[in-house]
Structure formats: C-alpha cells, structure tokens
Amino acid sequence: MTSVYTALADAAARFAFSDTARLDAELLMAHALGIDRNALLLDMERPVPASFAALVARRECREPVAYITGSRGFWTIDLAVGPGALVPRPDSETLLIAAAGHFGAAAPATILDLGTGPGTLLLAALDEWPARGLGVDRSVPALGYAAINAAALGMAARAAFMLGDWGTAIDARFDLVLANPPYIGTGETLPDEVRVHEPAGALFAGSDGLDDYRILAHQLPRLIAPGGCAAVEIGHTQAIAVSALFAERGLASAVHRDLGGRDRCLLVTPEPSA
Template sequence: MGSVADALRDAARALDGVSTSPRLDAELLMAHALGASRSDMLLRHARDDAPAAFGPFLEQRLTGKPVSQITGFHEFYGLPLKVTPDVLTPRPDTETLIEAAIEAFADRAPARILDCGTGTGALLLAALSVWPKTQGIGIERSPAALAVACENAKATGMSNRSVMQAGDWTQDTWRNGLGRFDLVLSNPPYVETHDPDLAPDVRDHEPAEALFAGKDGLDDYRILVPVLPELLAPGGIAVIEIGSRQADAVTAIGEKSGLSAAMYRDLGNNPRALLFRAA
C-alpha cells in the first residue's frame, strides 16, 4: 500500500465516483486507522507506512457505507458524537439551526430547550455547549437511537443538564408533562418518499424513519408545527430544519398556527431552517 500519502492519493481516486468528498473521506478513514486526529495524521504521519486497517475501511466506503458508520463517530458543532446505523449522521448544514438560535437570543440564554427527534442528541447537546447553565430535554421514538443519545450526553459531560427520553410526536399524548420551553429545536424527517435525488449512501444506510415524511416530505411538519404554540414559553422560539425547497410550504403551515417565520440559509446558500415565533 506504500506510504500514508500514497494511500490517500490512491483512495481519493478510487472514491471519486462514490463520494462527493473523496479526499476528505480518505483522510478521515486514514486518521481512524492510525488512531490519530486528521490534523495530526496530515502533519506527522504522511511518510509513515499506511496501516493495514485502512484497506478494509476503504473497502467499506467503496460499498457506499457512510464514513461515520465506519469510524463510529462524527463531529457536530465541535462535539465528537457516537454514530450507529440506528441514527441519522448529523450534517454540517444542521449547524445552521444552532447559529440561528444564537443570533435570536443574542446576549441572553434560554432556560429550557426541547429537541424533538433528538437522534444522536446533536442539536440539544450543541445548544447546551453554547449555554452552560441551560437545561434540556431530547425526545426520541426509536429505542436504539435514544440509547445513542444517552451515551453522547454522558460522553460530552452534559448528562447532568439533559434528559433523553422516549417520545413520539405522532402520538396524541406526547406533550403530556413536558411543559413549555424557551427554545424548541428539531430536524424532523422531510424527504419525499420517492426522492430520486437522495444519495445512495443515505438511502441505503441511514434509518428510513428519520428520513422520509410522505409523498411531499411535509407529513411531520403538519403534525409538529401546529403544536409549537403550546410548547413555547412567552418570548420563546422554535428553529426547525427544512429541505431546500420547503420554506414556503412549512412557513404556510406555521402561519396557519399563528406563527411568524424567518428563513435561514446554510453555508451552501440553500434554505435550511425556519425560526418560528408567536405572531
């Protein structure tokens, strides 16, 4: 296999038709094989012999398996989070929700946060890392995903400020006993059931219940958005992730529920989040 540098070059070429970020994927897999950080790998190990473990990792990626499921973790908002096939891998675009909330609260902090469909716990734990005195609840309907969220809360040192609990917003009683929140966050399922543009590594390897939301991708918004007024404390806000073509439709759902919306774009300049307030 030769040196680390040679192996990275060859791997990036091999991954070119599989990944939209072939060089980055190769570097992350190599760092994992070396047991080093990516920066340390690039600075200190480029001339070392490539480790034997890199080959099997690369083969898995060539089948379409996401890097996060090969390495078992993914970084979100500076937090290393455990990832399994039972949870959606948190995307950099989802960090838009955290940035929108920070802008909205400015020099104050929310006292209570609710994360609906917490998955890895990414949104709640990222928010708690921003506001060190804030408490939060993450609800999740998948028992396997809930177990991952609990592990991540403990690993990031925020289990004392977060409660990860079972909850399913498709059930009428899911809000019982939750109370009201200064900030509600959610990255709900929003992919159209037959979306031809969905990447194969997402479609084939990530949990369908975290992705798909009916023929138009709006089924979960129709359930979740109308109950936001009952969940928000006075002056509270909700920040919800959306698909890049869904801003108008989800805004309309919010307006029917007495909410005003502001749209936020991700780093690719695509519509990515709606911030709701009581109108």
C-alpha cells in the same frame, strides 16, 4: 512499502462517488492510525496500517464515513454515531446560528429537541448555553447513542432523553425548541450511502415530505415559552410550504440560509395575537 500519501490517493480515487473523496480517505486513515486528521496531515511519513484496506472497502460500498469511524464532529462537539442514528450534517448548524441570533446576549434556560437522534442539536446547544434540556425520539437505537454522547460530554446531569412521538406526551413549555424532522418525499432519489444505510424513519415524510411539519405545526404553539422560539430545519425548497402550515397555527417564520446559501431553517415565534 506503500506510503500514506499514495494510499490516500488510491483510496480517494476509489471514492469518486463522494463529493469529499479525499477528506473521506484522510478520516479513515486517521481512524486506522488512531490519531486525529490534523496529526495525519502534519506527518505522512508513517506505515499504512493493515486495517486501512478494510475501511476503504466499507466506504467503497457506500457506508457513511461516520458509521465506519463511529463518530462525527458537529458544531463544537464530537458525537458517537452508528446504524440506526441519522448522521449529523453541517447544514443543521444553521438552527443553532438562528437561535443564537434570537437570544442575543441572553440564553435559553430550557431546551427541547424533537427528533434528537444521537443528541445532535440538544447536546450542541447545551455546549453553547448553560441550560437544561430534553431530547425526544421514537428510535431506541438513536436514543442509545444520545445517552452515550451526553455522558461522554459530561452533560448527563443537564440532558434527559425520552422515547416519544414528537411533542405528543410533553406538557411543558421551553425557551428553545429544536427540530430536524424527516423532510424527504417518498418518491425522491437519495444517494445510496443515505438511502441504504441511514434510518428511513429519519428521512422520509410522506409523498410531499411535509407530513411531520403538519404534526409540528399543531404542537409548537403549546411548546414554545413566552419570549422563546423554535428553530426547525427544512428542505431547501420547502420554506413557503412549511411557513404556510405554521402560519395557520398562529406562528411567524423567518427563513435562515445555510453556508451554501440555501433555505435551511425556519426561526419560529408565536404571532403577537396568538
């Protein structure tokens, strides 16, 4: 009988294309066993479930682990995800760290998440602060996951979701605006697990990757409440270009870096004279 330890080693070898091959294998094994990864690591003296081979085959075809297991951890919460919804990335937690630095001991009372996807940033923020929030997305499948996640986390009464194109239909101001827009140039190369499986509309933003920042630059000044801010995710080479777009609309930007030391977030506030 193949041991769990051996099965994990074999699967990790087949996932050589992944920077997290061993972790991928462990997450799939835990999912097949119906336990969490910590329980798996504490006891590997288990029979390998028959379903594990099919999960490995799917991952070998570059399907994201989160789509295979149906969930992804982010910040302090777990989110249901699947085809049609962008997989949450740890780098996006930089936005919440930047926002927490802005508010300090205070807390935002109202939160807007533009491009909410499966509710990633909004629901993580609502888990951090006793606020109410609105998530907007133009993807019906993504909003379906967002509603499921809000209900599962007990936040349905505090989180609303609407189909829309950024802040176009919104006539209100919010203490905190969160946004993780598409920022990949259409000519850029992406790994197959992203390019083939994740929604193109959540990834690509014109030839220079800046199309959606141009829209946000026009909308943010009327969406940020006095004393509030926006936390906007950027590609690690885009800080100067995006800051310039925002500055043209009277917005000041401070760059925040992710745990890898790369530019990842602009903390945006209205200029005093704006």
